[in-house]
Amino acid sequence: MTNPQEFVVAVVGATGAVGEVMLSVLQERKFPIKKLIPLASERSAGKQVDFGNHKITVQDLATFDPTGVDIALFSAGGSTSKEYAPKFAAAGAIVIDNSSAFRSDDDVPLVVSEVNPEALGSIPRGIIANPNCSTMQLMVALAPIHRAYGITRINIATYQSVSGTGQKAMEELGKQTAAILSFQDPDPKVYPVQIAFNVIPHGGDFLENGYTSEEMKLVWETRKILSAPDIQVNATVVRVPVFYGHSEAVHIETRDKITAAQARALLENAPGVEVVDEHKAGAYPTPVTHASGNDPVYVGRIREDISHPRGLDLWVVSDNIRKGAALNAVQLAELLIDRKLLKKGA
Ligand code: A2P
Helix, strand or coil, X not given: CCCCXXXXXXXXXXXXXXXXXXXXXXXXXXXCEEEEEEEECHHHCCCEEEECCEEEECEEHHHXXXXXXXXXXXXXXXXXXXXXXXXXXXXXXXXXXXXCCCCCCCCCCECCCCCXXXXXXXXXXXXXXXXXXXXXXXXXXXXXHHHHHCEEEEEEEEEECHHHHCHHHHHHHHHHHHHHHCCCCCCCCCCCCCCCCCCECCCCCECCCCCEHHHHHHHHHHHHHCCCCCCEEEEEEEECCCCCCEEEEEEEEECCCCCHHHHHHHHHCCCCEEECCCCCCCCCCCHHHHHCXXXXXXXXXXXXXXXXXXXXXXXXXXXXXXXXHHHHHHHHHHHHHHCCCCCCCC
């Protein structure tokens, strides 16, 4: 007998940085799986991935028939999503897509599980978009403040880890570090300049207004998730030589004055947030000491902005591959089950 409360789950990009963590998060959270199907490109077909105590063979996405898939978690890049996500949806699956392919489409909900789960009430194309990792952690930290005090402007500088760029970028950081320590040339391939022992003020593509696409994602996605088209966002995205965990220096302006104590109290009760904010050395979150491998969005360095009467500063750190990508995707799938929103199996 098959259990109707178990689901056929496909993970597209299962061999990638996010896909691998999707597999472990599904396993850790005991997601009700009838069958797990790892998919990747032709070059990975036949490889095996670990799923708990099992090894499962990766299949080629290009030749895979999606009939019978209930939920498909996509993290294989925008062009792969554009081509294949509609095919999975047409075959009856709900797609949770980690790429930016559909995020700005009005008929595709863009959802952070703790922030706007109500957006899952309408999934007209069978596709749900997972926000960009930098927006994701920002929203978990800022939504409670926005709802209580009304954020009018966000000024943010990110310090983003290389895992956000994928497996090859992590290999590049490791290889360049080893090369430089052995007095060899770093040989940049994934990033335009050396990433080891450096910081790069560039993520995505340069746009006409001088911002990069990664910076403008923070603007557009914030407005959509908070249903706040007037909110002003000014972002600088920076890549740093950290493997896992994005950090963000965030400066907000609010409609109503919020004190540091009020912000701390609000965030201590906010879902998905952990406040780490003592005024002493080490008592603040960092990617290595807090975020890497863990679920929460950590917030520290909360203080009133001495340069603005209604300004507040925060330091927001999270594992970009977990809450920033894989964990939120699985949480959205869990919400679909809880709310009986899956077409099949429910
Ligand atoms: P593959 O390992 O076969 O290249 P990352 O973000 O770490 O670079 O991972 C990207 C993921 O997306 C990998 O699993 C990769 O599979 C997969 N992928 C990339 N391009 C395609 C494609 N055209 N079809 C299917 N999977 C793809």
